[in-house]
Amino acid sequence: MEFDFDLYVIGGGSGGVRAARIASSEYGARVAIAEEYRMGGTCVIRGCVPKKLMVFASSYAGQMSDARAYGWDVAPGGFDWTAFRAKLDVELDRLEGVYRAGLVKAGVTIHDDRAVVEDAHTVRLAGGARFTAKHILIATGGQPSVPEAARAVGVMTSNEIFKMDRLPKSVLIVGGGFIACEFACILNGMGVEVTQFYRGEQILRGFDGEARGHVADQMREGGVNLHLGTDVMEMRAAAGGTWVMSTDGHERVFEKVIYATGRAPNTRGLGLEDAGVKLGRKGEVIVDGWSQTSVPSIYAVGDVTDRINLTPIAIREGHAFADTVFGAKPTKPDHELVASAVFTQPELGTVGLTEEDARERGPIEVYATAFRPMQSAFAGRPDRVMMKLIVCATTRKILGCHIVAPGAGEMIQLVAIAIKMGATKEDFDRTAAVHPVMAEELVTLRKPVRTA
Structure with a gap:
């Protein structure tokens, strides 16, 4: 059977776009992608990126207060949301343009329309057009769940x-x-x-x-x-x-x-169940380790599968799918030891097991500290940061690291590399501290605060 496309991707978020680009530009597949709202998906348009810019904007009140404590003559006014919002809109438009340009350069056909699945090899657009594809990839993400x-x-x-x-x-x-x-x-x-x-x-x-x-x-x-x-x-x-x-x-x-x-997988009205695709209790697309659904020609990546709902994981899943299906390089996405950050103020950075989970797996040692960081202490603020390592008592490997501090997201990314490589507590101990920085506490924790 001759298909219109080798791959049809439904959803223009990070995972779907990565899969489309790699399949087309690196492996020569004929690829189309449909997106009903804006290219870039939740992360770029209404999630990670605009949220982080809002985090930056919201932090300046505290920074100006600190500046006065450090001797600067600063007189802050009120926050101008209208000015910020206008600049935010311009930046999101720019990023959407980058995503579109990347797809066009890769040779991907773009359909700005809602697409649904009619059967194992057919996609129908809201405008009425139908296309056949050897493979279909569902990458529709999630949406807020509200009573x-x-x-x-x-x-x-x-x-x-x-x-x-x-x-x-x-x-x-x-x-x-x-x-x-x-x-x-x-x-x-x-x-x-x-x-x-x-x-x-x-x-x-x-x-x-x-x-x-x-x-x-x-x-x-x-x-x-x-x-x-x-x-x-x-x-x-x-x-x-x-x-x-x-x-x-x-x-x-x-x-x-x-x-x-909470958020729910975005599968309602996509025609998946009628096509034979099995969904889970929350509506998530059930996939195997290769991101393949119960219908062999249909795959799914990203938040719609409700595995690990993080943008970098969706990107890796999309890339692994393209490598496997079009590159003759069977690749399973790696879901082990995934670092993440919560951009509260202060931030929470985490990788590996929590203390609660580690206790159930065997004997552990817990190294932890909480202290007032130099910068805010000098400014007279009562802020306290926390750093914590969970260590396997038998192998000495670091099982988990948890940091609550300004810049914790930046710190945890680097710590995650060491933990992913199998670093032990003694490896941390042998590493000389960088002084004076908050993160030096990670290599100066000598005695466990508790064992289990």
Whole structure:
């Protein structure tokens, strides 16, 4: 059978774009890609990139305060969201252009339309056109998951934050994951009065317990009104915003309410199940180690598979797919020892096992420290950073590292290389410290604080 394309990619995010480019430019495949919104996907358009730029913007209030403590004559004014938003829009347009140019240069056909799967080898666009392909790749990512009752009131999600016309004076953020915590810190830094509800006993579920507690303490210290064990009981539109009653009985009108209560794989209405593709409980596409679905000609990468929902992993999965299917180089994406960062203020950088998980696998030693960093201590701020190593008591290998500090994301990237190579505690001990920097604590921790 003669197909229109060797590969049809549905979804123009990081994973889909990487797969399309590699399959076309490196392996000579005839490739098309469909994207219904904007090329670049969640990360570039409404996720990692604009969020990190907002993190940078929100940090300047604290930096100016420190500057005064260091002798600079600084007189900050209010934050101009309109000016920032305009420049942010220009930057996102530029990045989308870069993604498009990369696909065009690679020889990929672009369809700016919604695509659905009709069968194992056929894709239909919303405009009515149909195309056949030897292989189909699903790379549609995820979307915010919001309860229907909250949607009815008109709450915001992370998707809409970047498009606000102005900053609200007060905001309630519902959720305790990294998206909720990051935006709580961002908006707080921009001068918004931030309240955060999380129904669990501690924020950042799944991360190291000690690190979670440290981040929560520092968020409160920085001005976020964080309520744990608390959820929304009732809410409705009211003069000036949204009236909210919490499960602890408090009532309050917030100008804006933002829900960050998780994300769901973006598979609804794609025709996958009718085509024979098996989906999981949350709607995720079930794949094997090669990213292949239950239909041999259909593959999936990125957040839509709900494996490790990080942009660099989606990119690696997309590249591995292209190598395997079109490059005759069978490659499984590596999901072991993946480092990540939560861009709260201060940041949390993590790689490997949490202390809780490591305890279940065998005897461990825990090395940890918390201290006031030089820069903020001199400025008179009470900030404290935390660094922690989890060590296997028998092999001496570093099983996990957790850092809560300014720049933790930068630090954890470098630590992850050593841990990925199998570094031991003694390897860290043999490494001379760089002084005076925060990260020197990682190689000067001599005695375990506890064992298990």
